Amino acid sequence: MESLDNVSLSDTRSLRRTDVWVGLWFGVVTLIGLLNALHRYLNNVANGIPASFTFNLIEELTGSLSFGLMLPVLFAAIRRIRQLTHRWMRYACHVLLVLLLSVLHTSLTWGSRIWLFQLAGLGHYDYGVMFWRYVMEFPSDVFYYLLVAVVLWLIDRYRTAQRRELRAAQLESALSEARLDALRLQLNPHFLFNALNAISSIMYEHPRVADEMLARIGELLRATLSAKAQEHSLSEEWRLLALYLDIQRARFGEQLMAHIDTDPALGKAQVPFLVLQPLVENAIEHGGGDIRKVEITVQRCDGNLEFRVSNPVALGGGNTHSGHGIGLSNIEARLKHLYGSHAGLRLARDEGQEASVRLWLPYREGASA
Template identity: 35%
Template structure:
């Protein structure tokens, strides 16, 4: 998910007009409007090409200069209320249109008359209507984006609060059985379980380093290994230099949990869970493999819900570059994550289990 540059501008409803994509969209939209006006203006034929050329030159210059002024004043505008910021932007655009109209008419009409001033007034009125419509669109788009982020945060909170009762009960029973025979392992299990609960309560992190997420997976698997014993085999394939790769919290751990719960636990002979992380070009690929779960098992529905939840969060944070896929091949179930290569801002990575 792209965020606005500059402190204090992330909540501003007008997109960052310093970006090439935003300016390009404005130019394309304004050019389509010019095309419509040129078609309407034509008295003979489909389009008045002279009118189209002159109006295109005028509109493109006013669009570019207005975008540049709003870009330069963005941080100041972001400190204002929505109403004051909108009025300021309207004033900037109208003054820009007025300046270019006076310049153009001084070249084309050295001695302006009433008709010239009427033409300028029409340009200002048209610019006012267009700016108001564009600002309204920006405001609604911003409100939709905020709602989407709120929904994403709600999904994250729900996911972080979803420590399965069966896992909690199994873990407590395992710890209780170890207290008498192996108190050191029981203590380690308590520490691992507390770390899992601590992670479920951290709802303010949007991105964390991959090392922290992997540490959480290792703590979860250490607890499950106490219960499953030799039935659980782990295969770690983690590439070098990925410790600070940005990943949403509780993204990989639920996939590992599903791999154990759906792929290992129902099988008397157990199986292997493979966790892989590799960098390829501008992306990092994360892979979780386990024996294919039983499609008739009702628990598989929970697996699909977890995948949909993670997919929603990835799209909200990274956009289209982030991909989540799952597949079956040769009785092996694979979930693959593709994340754009970037570092997390999070600090204080959890202690890595050895």
């Protein structure tokens, strides 16, 4: 039923566009005839010649409408001629087409005037010697033919340019999406390698802990690999981060202290998929010391969503977060692709006491939390 509704809606829109074009066509050719009739009538009045506006109106409307009736066929023929490979064939076809157009236009004008003059009670319409009428109308038909050909060429060029721009935008979007997918694929093996390396270091001494870590890793990987979008809600990001922290707690036990400070009202905010895990992983791995403390805060500020992941500096004054690594460079690249200059990542260190990563991006809510 949904597909039928979509087809019906598409057909309705197509019919509306057709009605608009038909109305525009009729309005233009009628306006041309009306203006020409008014010009002839006023010219006769100015010259003191007895004038009938109805007479002039029928003559000019029959001429413009007769030409307008042939426009759809004329458009199709001109477009077909453009596709011919040889130039001489195109020129020959244009000449034949304008000759045929002029003969048909003059004949149709003549026949319609005879009928309409009798219908309006103006008597018999005398069009003069038809041979000379055909010759007389030919120059004006050539002019209007060239005008139609040029306008049609401009319209087609404009539409072609629009299609190219649309295609280029689609290709650019597809390329950007492919790059983002590549970055996500790079991130998952990086996380998996680090997690498996941590398991291998404890699997003989603490097999139960290693087994628990493997179970958490499997659950987290199922969630990450099944994701299709580049963004999801902040509440879902917290859920994935909680799985990762469970893995690290199984590894470090009570030595790991992680605190998350957030507002539940921000749960619908859209954030890049798995954007916090590399930051938290970096803080845990480089924090050092017997107790590894990680503080994660998020707030909305001036239309942005700002994250801050901090940890104490390792003993000995080591430069925490000294390198971006795969995780942080990955985040920077993803932020650039998704938000351009409206998002960023900054590393900081406070007087040898604390190292932190500040991340900001535009605040935007999704349909659901």
